[in-house]
Amino acid sequence: MAETDDKHISVQEKNPVDLGSTETISGSPTFYPPIDIWEDEKGLTIEAEVPGAEGNGVSVDLKDKILTIVGKVTPPEEPGKVIKEEFEVGDFYRQFTVSDLIDQEGITAKVKDGVLVIYLPKQAPAEPRKINVVSE
Amino acid sequence: MTIFRKVQGPGFWDFLEFNRMRNQMDKLWKAAVGKVERFKDGYAGVFPLINIHETDDNITLTAELPGVKVEDLELSIKSDTLSLKGEKKVDERPAEANFFRQERIFGSFRRSITLPAKIDPDKAEAKLKNGIIIITLPKAAEAKAHQVSIKSE
Structure with a gap:
């Protein structure tokens, strides 16, 4: 197949999760999604590219300060004979350690256009407390 | 002393090292073979795949x-x-954003x-x-x- 291509953005190969030879989650491969993480004064934002994962197939879990992202992708029904296969379809998985300073109750997550956005608000700073000293 | 050394043996650590090397080789082999197959298939390496x-x-x-x-x-x-x-x-994105990963x-x-x-x-x-x-x-x-x-x- 002849191709005439103008290169603009470079290709980002999918990064498979190495589960070792003895462990498998399911029959399909699992990939680490590319992510951006940034912090502003109010909190942290994580953006992960999870193309093909729908709302109910995406889970964000927080346990013992470990944030786990899982995106289940249903492979398309066999649409016929393969002519060209440049990428594999599979699930997504990634883990982060989250600081104590995050307000865990306030975490929100949404998926749009194949991008998962997680917002982790910082805890409100502790109010300065004045302690009365009683003299006896 | 000699017996003790024999029981502990060098085998255990050698085995770990061997295993690590074997995994590495498997990974390299998979990467190399995977690439070859893709290029055969007319893989252009252009976004989007x-x-x-x-x-x-x-x-x-x-x-x-x-x-x-x-x-x-x-x-x-x-x-x-x-x-x-x-x-x-x-x-x-906020102007003052401080990036950890990009x-x-x-x-x-x-x-x-x-x-x-x-x-x-x-x-x-x-x-x-x-x-x-x-x-x-x-x-x-x-x-x-x-x-x-x-x-x-």
Whole structure:
């Protein structure tokens, strides 16, 4: 197949999760999604590219300060004979350690256009407390 | 002392090291073989990566475009060439943002693909859902396989 291509953005190969030879989650491969993480004064934002994962197939879990992202992708029904296969379809998985300073109750997550956005608000700073000293 | 050393032996650590090396070799082998197979397949290494499937009636192209909006995509077909053009734009981010990770790639892209069969461009359909574009191209009547009946005489 002849191709005439103008290169603009470079290709980002999918990064498979190495589960070792003895462990498998399911029959399909699992990939680490590319992510951006940034912090502003109010909190942290994580953006992960999870193309093909729908709302109910995406889970964000927080346990013992470990944030786990899982995106289940249903492979398309066999649409016929393969002519060209440049990428594999599979699930997504990634883990982060989250600081104590995050307000865990306030975490929100949404998926749009194949991008998962997680917002982790910082805890409100502790109010300065004045302690009365009683003299006896 | 000698017996103690023998029981503990050098074998255990050697085995770990051997295992580590073997895993490394497996990984390298998989990476090398995987690449070769892809290049054979006409892997162009151009964004976006594309899968093409064919049935008796349709040619289907799929590409992963997470974060790309419909209004930033342009699709055109001219004779046997399909062009997919667009821009993956960065969503607005606060000016004072302090980045810990920046792995997502943004920018404009253009890719032209020579289709493996003649198609009917008027019946072409494309939809973008969950960051995946699926382009369905019905084959032109002349490109479809026709059953020829054989008479016995």
